[in-house]
Amino acid sequence: MWVDWKNTLSSLRKAASVLAEKNPPLVKAYQGLNKSLGEGKALDAKTRELIALAVAVTTRCDGCISSHSAAARQAGATAEEVAEALGTAIALNAGAAYVYSARAMEAFNQFGE
Template identity: 60%
Template structure:
């Protein structure tokens, strides 16, 4: 069983982007250029870039990014074991971010209590 039909998510996002393209072609051109330029130095291989992209997609909760980069990860030869390790890093980092921001929330409350 799959949690989502990722092929459909990707297809629907690409179809829906036509409206944004119609109303803001310069933005869409810039977005495409940004994506095309990513990885342009050749320092990281495609597999590593897609593992990073999927980890970031998970921490930013972007389903469209997950669909797009899962497709690219398959093409780059990413294995389930490699993805699981990248996801464990994303999970640990996201929990770490929640911890750090929890400290900020505690600090903010203390600031207002003392004001």
């Protein structure tokens, strides 16, 4: 196992709470941006999380991978759907996306344990 993704997500949330305490307007604005995505009608939550996970891979953001792996699992995504979404990231980002896709699959599977 490369990373303990559940611990990564927990650590991220703790660190983010410190940021929220020190800069509430910034965090409120960020939360508003994320909330607005849930108000869309064209994409369901699972599709949005699959897209977000693929983007997390291309941007190499471990915090994003942990967060969106958990959210994709919660939204009902299957391992096959995650693998297909990650295939798009790989096609767009080649080698680096391949390595981070392996990391994202590991994260997704850990949230199923």
